[in-house]
Amino acid sequence: MDVISNDTLKSLIAVELVTILDVREHYEYQKGHIPGSLWIPFSCLTDCAGFFAIDTPLIIICNTENRSAAACRFLESEGFTELAYAIPGMKYWDGELEVEQCPPLERGTSDKKGVYLDYAATTPVDPKVASAVWWWLAKEFGNPSSVHLHGRKGKEAISKSRQQVACIIGSRDDEIIFTSGGTEADNTALWGVLRASGRKRLITSAIEHSAILENIKPLKDAGFQVTVLPVDTYGMVSATELASALSNDVGLVSIMFANNEVGTIQPVQQLAELTHRFGAYFHTDAVQGVGVCPINVDELQIDVLSLSGHKFYGPKGVGALYLRQGTPFSPCLVGGGQESQKRAGTENVSGIVGLGVACHLAHQRLGEAQGIKRLRDYLEEGLKSMCDVIIYGHPTQRLPGNLCISIPNYSGHQAVLDLDLAGISCSSGSACHGGKPSHVLQAMGVSETKAKTAIRFSLGRKTTETEIESVVEELGRLFRKYIY
Numbered sequence: 001m002d003v004i005s006n007d008t009l010k011s012l013i014a015v016e017l018v019t020i021l022d023v024r025e026h027y028e029y030q031k032g033h034i035p036g037s038l039w040i041p042f043s044c045l046t047d048c049a050g051f052f053a054i055d056t057p058l059i060i061i062c063n064t065e066n067r068s069a070a071a072c073r074f075l076e077s078e079g080f081t082e083l084a085y086a087i088p089g090m091k092y093w094d095g096e097l098e099v100e101q102c103p104p105l106e107r108g109t110s111d112k113k114g115v116y117l118d119y120a121a122t123t124p125v126d127p128k129v130a131s132a133v134w135w136w137l138a139k140e141f142g143n144p145s146s147v148h149l150h151g152r153k154g155k156e157a158i159s160k161s162r163q164q165v166a167c168i169i170g171s172r173d174d175e176i177i178f179t180s181g182g183t184e185a186d187n188t189a190l191w192g193v194l195r196a197s198g199r200k201r202l203i204t205s206a207i208e209h210s211a212i213l214e215n216i217k218p219l220k221d222a223g224f225q226v227t228v229l230p231v232d233t234y235g236m237v238s239a240t241e242l243a244s245a246l247s248n249d250v251g252l253v254s255i256m257f258a259n260n261e262v263g264t265i266q267p268v269q270q271l272a273e274l275t276h277r278f279g280a281y282f283h284t285d286a287v288q289g290v291g292v293c294p295i296n297v298d299e300l301q302i303d304v305l306s307l308s309g310h311k312f313y314g315p316k317g318v319g320a321l322y323l324r325q326g327t328p329f330s331p332c333l334v335g336g337g338q339e340s341q342k343r344a345g346t347e348n349v350s351g352i353v354g355l356g357v358a359c360h361l362a363h364q365r366l367g368e369a370q371g372i373k374r375l376r377d378y379l380e381e382g383l384k385s386m387c388d389v390i391i392y393g394h395p396t397q398r399l400p401g402n403l404c405i406s407i408p409n410y411s412g413h414q415a416v417l418d419l420d421l422a423g424i425s426c427s428s429g430s431a432c433h434g435g436k437p438s439h440v441l442q443a444m445g446v447s448e449t450k451a452k453t454a455i456r457f458s459l460g461r462k463t464t465e466t467e468i469e470s471v472v473e474e475l476g477r478l479f480r481k482y483i484y
């Protein structure tokens with residue numbers, strides 16, 4: 001455990017070599033903090049330390065040397081090795097300071113325990129998000145519907161988050177309805193719009209997520225008709241197919257933005273434009289797209305859109321439905337009139353704040369997609385050089401981090417287990433639902449036997465070249481062991 005001066009700390013910050021952990025209490029912290037520092041009040045450190053994996057040396061900063069040293073000792077006992085604290089500390093800090101609503105956190109989502117390549121299933125919560133959620137969970141508690149100070153604070157936080165969500169998809173703030181995630185947003189889109197549209201038919205596609213497809217039977221039972229469009233071998237919905245299925249009795253067309261298994265990105269704008277010609281509304285399940293691809297609801301002519309926080313470094317169990325102003329809508333959850341009478345229930349304020357921060361960060365980081373794609377292509381090339389892999393999904397219109405493959409004669413389920421033993425987390429493109437082969441691959445014309453060999457790798461912002469190399473090496477080893 002080292003002690004460094006404030007001046008040394010300043011020079012380390014300048015070259016971005018360290019993570020700064022500010023352990024001052026909330027009343028001290030509010031006065032201003034070092035930009036990019038991670039903040040866990042000393043009083044909460046014992047509860048929070050386990051949630052952060054830091055991949056650079058950690059410098060503790062506080063108002064008193066006593067607390068800095070105690071924080072260092074505690075973190076040392078937790079297994080952190082590269083530790084120091086700065087003196088005289090924040091009380092005499094004369095460098096850059098910033099003051100904002102949410103504690104700023106920058107570094108530290110990397111998982112030192114292995115290689116995580118399952119970002120399409122979920123993403124690690126960004127420390128900035130975690131800290132904002134924590135703040136609104138632990139420090140604030142008002143019911144946003146209350147008129148007093150506590151309630152007003154919650155209401156303001158929700159309204160800020162609404163702006164951040166609206167901003168990432170280019171909508172108006174009042175077109176965002178917070179939900180409990182992508183599944184609720186999808187269900188609400190289908191039932192909420194169809195029931196109010198005065199029309200009886202839904203058009204969707206064969207490769208949608210179960211949050212859409214599982215509604216088909218209940219919708220039919222309720223008297224709606226449903227047309228399911230086929231896809232081509234890349235998993236792409238054809239505009240011609242949609243055009244011939246459309247008629248004036250269609251209330252809603254629901255086609256996903258990008259597929260969660262094979263990553264194919266649909267020609268949403270073209271499909272939406274066609275839909276509008278028949279006076280129907282266009283919904284897209286953009287759970288895999290928001291935070292990864294630039295999406296503007298006006299440019300793409302989308303009327304209704306689903307998104308989910310945990311797919312882009314936000315919390316699980318919180319998402320949103322975008323509903324273009326003027327779209328007919330009948331609420332699915334009724335009660336207290338929250339969300340402008342569109343989704344009743346006391347708001348999940350901490351989750352909503354986390355979703356807002358995640359949208360804000362994802363918007364700033366959209367440019368990272370290029371680097372992720374480069375690593376995905378590197379993985380693809382590495383695997384191709386190893387054996388005759390089959391690559392699923394569209395060659396160009398594909399999510400940057402998605403790589404869904406088959407290694408002939410090697411069960412996808414077995415591969416996931418074998419890779420897990422080697423510390424690599426990915427998912428089986430098939431067999432996800434009770435051993436049944438993927439409905440997506442089957443819709444693309446892949447045989448049941450081949451679909452059972454699918455493996456999905458999904459890369460994210462923490463994926464490194466070394467990790468990709470280790471995956472290629474490990475799969476090569478497994479391939480030689482099991483296939484030859």
Ligand code: PLP
Binds near residue numbers: 183
């Ligand atoms: N839609 C798609 C395309 C998804 O990938 C998922 C989650 O995997 C969902 C909907 C469901 O979202 P959530 O997990 O937030 O309910």
